[in-house]
Amino acid sequence: MPPVEHPLFSRVWSWAMRHEPGDVVRGRIELLEGLSGRVLEVGAGTGSNFPHYPATVREVVAVEPDRVLREEAAVAAAKCETAHPETRIRVVDGTFEALPDDAAGPFDAVVCALVLCSVADVPASLAAAHDALRPGGELRYYEHVATDGWLGGVQRAVDATFWPRAFGGCHTHRDTVGAIHGAGFEPVRHRDVRMAPRWAPVPIAPIALGVARRAD
Known part of the structure; x- marks a missing residue:
């Protein structure tokens, strides 16, 4: 598998994660509350x-394809294991579409x-998630999503031009x-979240936060 390298984006993302707004952090907490056992x-x-x-x-297997981000995640995992030894966190290289043997x-x-x-491939990624779960296991998601109206038009425009590359x-x-x-x-539960006021032209403002279950 070729290495994933986004040097500029990795630096920007690393900075952004160190300065996350409180609403985003609260969303992460809600995303993970009630989990138990083994998590991918x-x-x-x-x-x-x-x-x-x-x-x-008891165990988190954390997959991250970007080398720079993965190295930071490994440091974060070590700190968390020191503070909370009951939860083991392993950080491994891989992509959603082709999960590594470690996962x-x-x-x-x-x-x-x-x-x-x-x-790169949403259906293949979700198929991998489905296969990785035990029957009745949960998919927890906290994701940027499409919207309609004028902001949906902004989303389509930026996706077709600079946004994915940047x-x-x-x-x-x-x-x-x-x-x-x-x-x-x-679907188990779902709610829509906004990271910016409705009038603001922020294409990543619409967020979906929810839980879905593997049925079989």
């Missing part, structure tokens, strides 16, 4: 979720936080929730 987190970034896993989670299931949950916007492959106008339901997951 894909697109772990710098490890921003790690401090928020409940003590009932073999079954898992009790798969966590996706701000990653499905940037994967932001590590991120696409703002994806029907991620529809793709999750189409991949064989049953």
Whole structure:
């Protein structure tokens, strides 16, 4: 597998993760609350979720393809394991579409936080998540999603021009929730979140936060 390298984006993302707004942090906490057992987190970034896993989670396998972000995530994992030794966190190289052998299931949950916007193949990624879960296991998602109206037009315009190249492959106008339901997951709970006022032309403002379950 060729290495994933986005040097400029990695630096920007690393800075952004160190200065996350309180609303984003609260979203991460809500995303992870109630989890237990064995968890697969894909697109772990710098490890921003790690401090928020409940003590009932005994193992997190965190997949991150970008070398710079993965190195930061490994440091974050070591700090969290020192503070909370009941939860083991392993950071491994890999992509959502082709999970490494280190990420073999079954898992009790798969966590996706701000990653499905940037994967190359959404159906293949969700199929990998489905296969990695035990029957009845949960997909937890916290994702940029498409919207309609004038902001949807902004999303389509930036996706067709500079946005994916500037932001590590991120696409703002994806029907991620529809793709999750189409991949064989049953909705458990869902809510829409906005990261900016409705009048602000911020293409990543619409967020979906929810839980879906592998049915079989």
